[in-house]
Ligand SMILES: Nc1ncnc2c1ncn2[C@@H]1O[C@H](COP(=O)(O)OP(=O)(O)O)[C@@H](O)[C@H]1O
């Protein structure tokens with residue numbers, strides 16, 4: 001079919017990608033992402049709860065954030081089992097694995113840090129802003145994959161959690177390249193994030209005993225444990 005309508009294309013894609021969690025397709029020069037409920041087997045179903053509900057919650061989160069003009073992708077259409085988003089470009093994590101200059105890398109990270117500060121300044125939060133869930137396209141930053149659980153913590157605590165996880169993700173991807181990370185975090189602070197940064201420093205004071213515990217693992221621990229030392233170090237020594 002040469003001139004397929006969007007609905008026809010969608011029906012075809014759904015038929016070809018039954019049960020696939022997420023996939024991309026193109027229609028009339030525009031790229032889209034289609035996300036479906038996770039198909040979980042056995043005990044994982046119990047652990048992860050109802051996948052369809054999680055998808056529905058993510059849809060609600062995206063709609064709510066979009067109404068507030070947050071940097072999220074446009075939802076083109078949705079159904080009970082899936083939703084379709086406009087493409088937001090390459091994720092920060094994928095940008096970092098490309099052969100780009102140090103200056104470009106710094107720019108991308110500065111932009112994403114500023115965008116997180118802006119999201120927080122709007123009274124919003126992401127839930128788990130890891131670099132694989134932030135897209136960058138020509139200076140335009142977009143947040144995807146929103147944490148769908150309803151948390152009981154306050155807005156302030158959610159922002160602190162966002163910042164800890166974001167900085168953890170920076171160190172996880174970059175290793176202890178302190179200068180690049182430090183500059184990116186400074187951008188977050190300068191773009192309206194100073195209050196949250198200070199709150200995070202306060203919050204992590206009670207975790208500083210971990211600083212010594214994590215020291216031996218700072219260079220050769222697991223992928224998630226290595227950054228713990230560097231995150232604590234950042235808040236310990238930066239003023
Ligand atoms: N709108 C989008 N624009 C660009 N890439 C996307 C978009 N939506 C999803 N992706 C890509 O698909 C990956 C998985 O999507 P995500 O929503 O994070 O699913 P999951 O909940 O399974 O982690 C992302 O890390 C990103 O690479």
Ligand SMILES: [Mg+2]
Nearest residue numbers: 132133144145
């Ligand atoms: Mg994700």
